[in-house]
Amino acid sequence: xxxxxQSPTHLIKTRGQQVTLRCSSQSGxxxxxxxxxxxxxGPQFIFQYYREEExxxxxxxxxxxxxxxxxYSSELNVNxxxxxxxxxxxxxxSDPRQGVHEQFFGPGTRLTVL
Amino acid sequence: QQQVKQxxxxxxxxxxxxxxxxxxxxxxxxDYFPWYQQFPGKGPxxxxxxxxDVSEKKEGRFTISFNKSAKQFSLHIMDSQPGDSATYFCAAxxxxxxxxxxxxxxxxxxx
Numbered sequence: 001x002x003x004x005x006q007s008p009t010h011l012i013k014t015r016g017q018q019v020t021l022r023c024s025s026q027s028g029x030x031x032x033x034x035x036x037x038x039x040x041x042g043p044q045f046i047f048q049y050y051r052e053e054e055x056x057x058x059x060x061x062x063x064x065x066x067x068x069x070x071x072y073s074s075e076l077n078v079n080x081x082x083x084x085x086x087x088x089x090x091x092x093x094s095d096p097r098q099g100v101h102e103q104f105f106g107p108g109t110r111l112t113v114l
Numbered sequence: 115q116q117q118v119k120q121x122x123x124x125x126x127x128x129x130x131x132x133x134x135x136x137x138x139x140x141x142x143x144x145d146y147f148p149w150y151q152q153f154p155g156k157g158p159x160x161x162x163x164x165x166x167d168v169s170e171k172k173e174g175r176f177t178i179s180f181n182k183s184a185k186q187f188s189l190h191i192m193d194s195q196p197g198d199s200a201t202y203f204c205a206a207x208x209x210x211x212x213x214x215x216x217x218x219x220x221x222x223x224x225x
Contacts, residue, residue: 004157031211042120042203042215043158056212090157096211102148103213105157 004093004106012112013081021076021109023091031055032074033103034066035090043090049074050096086113117141118206120216127223133191135219137204140185144206148213149178149189152201161202162189194223
């Protein structure tokens with residue numbers, strides 16, 4: 001059983017650019033959630049994908065968007081990057097079908113916006 | 115608006131001592147309360163979790179105490195070890211599997 005993987009590990013962008021982050025969910029997990037973790041803060045829920053549809057969204061603007069693919073992997077896209085978007089972006093997968101609420105986190109992508 | 119409030123922000127404990135971290139919430143729709151441990155450069159890892167119909171859950175040296183009427187829950191780490199030094203997050207789940215995290219507690223266990 002493979003865990004949650006994310007790519008890239010680190011990324012440096014400039015203000016105004018666009019970025020795509022990728023996540024492969026744990027084997028068999030059909031739900032993927034994305035979080036933004038600013039330095040010294042707890043993860044903030046961005047949105048969740050279930051069966052390729054957005055299934056809940058936190059307080060983030062529309063320039064944060066995502067996709068989920070048939071194999072349950074997911075992408076997070078951020079347009080018009082701002083300095084405050086610098087953070088660790090975490091992906092977590094879960095399988096509510098199993099009746100277990102536990103979610104498993106990947107190691108994250110560290111995004112720096114200059 | 116922070117849906118889960120966590121304290122203290124940092125904690126220093128002697129080896130063998132008890133570490134206590136507290137969290138509070140307002141939303142009564144929350145139905146699952148996990149604690150996560152995070153080491154630098156890593157994603158959070160589930161430590162222990164509790165449902166609101168249980169007042170206490172113990173797993174090894176880790177215990178969650180849950181007070182539903184006060185909407186508070188806490189993590190107790192008994193016999194704290196230097197290897198427990200990490201950042202701890204409480205969280206709460208809304209139906210739909212959406213999780214809300216506290217701001218974290220940086221624990222340092224001194225040998």
